[in-house]
Amino acid sequence: MADERTLATEVREFFTNIITGQNRYINTAIAQTVNTNVGSVQFYSVLATVKANCDQLIDDINASRLKGGSKALYSGAVTSLANYLSLESLQTLTTDSLKGESQAFQYLTLVDDVLDPLDNRDIPVDFLTNVAAQAQGMLDELDASGVDDRLKAFLSKQIKQFMWSIQTFQIVGIEGLTRAWGAMAAEIARSQGMQGSRKTEAQSWYRKALPVLGAIGLAVTSASATVEQADNLLTHGSHIVAVVTGAEHGDAPADKKDSPAEESPTEKK
Structure with missing residues (x-):
């Protein structure tokens, strides 16, 4: 309808x-x-x-x-x-x-x-629940990983901010949800240059999380009254990772050792 x-x-x-x-x-x-x-x-x-x-x-x-x-x-x-x-x-x-x-x-x-009706407002609760479950899965994987505590706290904050925008969707709307995903995606992509991000545990988490992150993004930014199409993107749309990170679908950047040149002054120990 x-x-x-x-x-x-x-x-x-x-x-x-x-x-x-x-x-x-x-x-x-x-x-x-x-x-x-x-x-x-x-x-x-x-x-x-x-x-x-x-x-x-x-x-x-x-x-x-x-x-x-x-x-x-x-x-x-x-x-x-x-x-x-x-x-x-x-x-x-x-x-x-x-x-x-x-x-x-x-x-x-x-x-x-x-006034003319708004576009992209007919979003069923089931769709938001599905997106929230995808984000929660990223968070659960992070909590169970061996990622350095400081990096883990940073990544967790980004995901929880996005999940909050789902919980308050009736107020922030599709624009707020889209912006929250964009902020989360940008900060997670940026975190790959932070200290600890090149360690095996972090690389393992990125390899699992980036395709999910991309799928969520395509689903959210494509959501409209035709939600079935957007739901499919949660499963099939992870190639957006290449846009967000510059990496190929499902691939995290090649491992390399942490170096001071990769860290901002505020990110060094």
């Missing part, structure tokens, strides 16, 4: 979610809603995602068939809610204040009727 969600729906739902429960400061409400801490990387990732959605929603409204006065009305409603994302508002305004923006919430409901 075609997905009829619009960006107005996603923005409205985000702000509706954070005003449930007792009165709290906005920053606390956001952190609790997405299961993270105020000031964490995940916290600011959510802020950036929602702010970008608000900016895009205003662009969509201005590009719609609405008359000028209506555009100003609906854009103003978006701006009223987006103002709660400023650094000052996060620490001084509360969810009770946000609840008072009932007219803005109503306008975002009404503008749904004139």
Whole structure:
């Protein structure tokens, strides 16, 4: 079934979610809603995602068939809610204040009727569960490996950040999920130049993990209403490893000894 969600729906739902429960400061409400801490990387990732959605929603409204006065009305409603994302508002305004923006919430409901549906939003839970299982498999293999503790901690952080984006998909959306995969892939590829990455244990993990990493990437970036095709990519799409790492499918870079030239100043012991 075609997905009829619009960006107005996603923005409205985000702000509706954070005003449930007792009165709290906005920053606390956001952190609790997405299961993270105020000031964490995940916290600011959510802020950036929602702010970008608000900016895009205003662009969509201005590009719609609405008359000028209506555009100003609906854009103003978006701006009223987006103002709660400023650094000052996060620490001084509360969810009770946000609840008072009932007219803005109503306008975002009404503008749904004139905006085009979003692409790439019809993602079944089973698909996300499948992707999460692939990522968890990478993490389990890492935990059971003999990879140096420092490198293991770095790699684990990248995978867990991606898994968090799956858990909060209803908020970060397909854009947030795609960005999280891109960050994970880039950092894992970069880690192959870090100290300890050329040891046998690390090379063994990379050989297993890189094809999975590539398959996840193709699945996520190709996900749409035709999810069956994206599901197949989890199994058959690992050739993206060549794009991410410069290596052939299933091959990790050739072993070579660690050397100071391969390490950044902050990565040396």
